[in-house]
Amino acid sequence: MKKILLTFACALSAMVMFSACDKGEDVKEFKDENATVKALTIEATLPSAQGEGMKTAFTAKDFLRIRFAKADGTSVGRTQILRGEAAEGKTASFSNRVAVPNDAETAFVYVDNNETNLVNYGSAPTFVNLSGQKGTLADAMAHQVIVGSTPVSGLSGGKGSVSLAYKTGIAKIVVSYPEGTRVKQGETTITLGGDAQYNKIELMLDSPEKSSTKGAITVPAIVDTVKCTSTAYVAIWPVGGEYTNTNLISHIQTTTYGNALEVTNITAGKTTEIVQGVDAKEFNYWIGDEEYKVHDVYAKVESASKWITVKDGVLTVGENKTGSVRVGKVVLDNGHTYIFTQIGANDFKGSWTLYSKLFDPNKTLGKGNTNADKTVVTFGEPRQRETLKDAAGKEHTNNLGIKGLYLDSVLDACVEIDYNERTVKFGVFFDRRAAQKAADGKFCTYIPECSGGNGWGNYNFAPGDKGFSDSNYEWLWFTVSEDLKTLKYQYYGAGQMTSNGKYYICGISIPKATSTDKASIAGSYDVIYQANYNGSNEESMYFKK
Structure with a gap:
């Protein structure tokens, strides 16, 4: 389908969002010099369709929407509703009082559908988005586009007819995995690759190919753990070419499975069932810094990072002694690819820079108040390595210490790595249980600067005993960037509350403080690093390596 008719493009440029169209669409008395209100009945006939989920008959719940266009194809008027009275069967009548623009040339009629994200008024482009589907039959049905047109001149007597046409079809994809594969609901997706279908369409008046997007569609899958399969339903708007050189891909957690698609054609107005096996193609591991082995790998190495070897069926990842996170890959001649991210808490050690707004009124740090402060710090060993429970009862271990923020003191911190989920959490540790030595004869502690809201105001610069937590300690959690080199705390509009819920x-x-005794901790701050570097709410506060 390399060319879509102009009339169809005009029709879809009129389509509307379901939620927007239910308000004020029925015309009882519409005053417009350019429109004539009349009772209108349209007899609509559904197209022939085959397969599960395809609409072959109207029901009493169905209704149509009607839109008009001028002779030059531009939209005119507004989208309106045609209601069916006990509409049943392949052909049914739908009626309402409709404001017909006097300069309208063509009427476009389509079966109401709330999942195609369409436009209500004017000549703005119409978007049909098929990339965000849910993988269920009901959702695939809700994404079907069925439309037709008729000349306005044929409606002069208040009656007319239209033959509707499908522009979409449904692919029922059943994927079978190698024996022993652990399929998991909520963590399994199916992707139909290639460019033989549109995944987002912006219809213009000349040709949709100029502004539409061809490409892969990924949906969640329903798994059968006994049969070791997954199933998904996908609404497809075929471009018109064959599905050659197209891959069927499935992701289960960190493993990618796939094969060339065995079906060569998916057509509009039909449900095409695809039952196909896939093989593991890509294995993505997060591992610690110690040596790691994968057994039963019998294939020739096409390319590999220098610290990854394959010998006698054993893939070996060498110990990471670089002091940094590293990512390596090995590609085998059997089509399999292994990707390893070696990461541990020690990889976060080293020099970092804290970006914040600094308050140093007493010039303890020799800087004074600084709007755009950059303080170089060192991540090293914690002052006190300990495991504690947070207010929710979850344990965290302080496995890092940050030095350079205040004289010789250390701000303890926690790095948590989930190797299965491939995520990292980082938090700094506030502790008012006791003060620590900062220099000869000088003591301090690290606690949260607090605000009554997640804006600026109602401050508590140095909360007292149990002022922020019943335990007198707290972790402040930072978001870790994808490259693991930026740790950011976003405060304004999205800040973290203290565990007692007060700030x-x-x-x-x-x-x-004058000693390590918590009773000697001052009731006011000496230094504050505030989460609005350079006065910017968006910059907030972050460490960068």
């Missing part, structure tokens, strides 16, 4: 945390506060 939002807007910075790192450092009050003085």
Whole structure:
């Protein structure tokens, strides 16, 4: 289908969002110099269709939408509803009072559908988005596009007819995996690759190919753990070419499975069933810094990182002694690819820079107040390696220490790595249980700078005993970037609350003390690192390596 008719493009440029179209669409008395209100009945006939989920008959719940266009193809008027009275069967009548624009040339009629994300008024482009489907039959049905047109001149007597046509079809994809594969609901997806279908269409008046997107569609799958299969239904708008050189891909957690698609054609108005096996293609591992082995790997190496070897059926990832996170890959001649990310808490050690707004009124740090402060710090060993429970009862271990924020003191921190989920959490540790030595005869502690909301105001710069937590300690969690080199705390509009629910945390506060006894901790701050570097709410506060 390399060319879509102009009339169809005009029709879809009129389509509307379901939620927007239910308000004020029925015309009882419409005053417009350019429109004539009349009772209108349209007899609509559904096209022939085959397969599960295809609409072959109207029901009493169905209704149509009607839109008009001028002779030059531009839209005119508004989308309106035609209701069926006990509409049943392949052909049914739908009626309403309709405001027909006087300069309208063509009427476009389509079966109402709320999942095609369409436009209500004017000549703005119409988007049909098939890339965000849910993988169920009901959702695939809800994405079907059925439309037809008729000349306005044929409606002069208040009656007319239209033959509707399918522009979409449904692919029922059943994927079978190698024996022993652990399929998991919620963590399994199916992707129909290639460019033989549109995944987003922006219809213009000349040709949809100029502004539409061809490409893969990925949907969640329903799994059968006994049969070791997964199933998904996908609404397809075929471009018209054959599905050659197209891959069928499935992801289960960190493993990618796939094969060339065995079906060569998916057509509009039909449900095409695809039952196909796939093989594991890509294995993505997060592992620790120690040596790691994968057994039963019998294939020739086409390319590999220098610290990954394959010998006698054993793939070996060498110990990571670089002090940094590293990513390596090995590609085998059997089509399999292994990707390894070696990561451990020690890989976060080293030099970092904290970007924040600094308050140093006493010039303890020799800087004074600085709007755009960049403080170089060192991530190393924690001052006190300990495992504690947070307010929700979850344990965290302080396995890092940050030095350079305040004299010789150390701000303990926690790095948590989930190797299965491939995620990293980073948090700094506020502790008012006791003060620590910062220099000869000087003591301090690290606690949250607090605000009554997640904006600027109602501050508590140095909360007292149990002022922010019943335990007198708290972790402030930072978001870790994909490249693992930026740790950011976003405060404004999205900050973290203290565990007692009284405040939002807007910075790192450092009050003085006269000893390690918590009773000697001052009631005001000496230094604050605040989460609005250079006065910017978006910049907030972050460490960068």
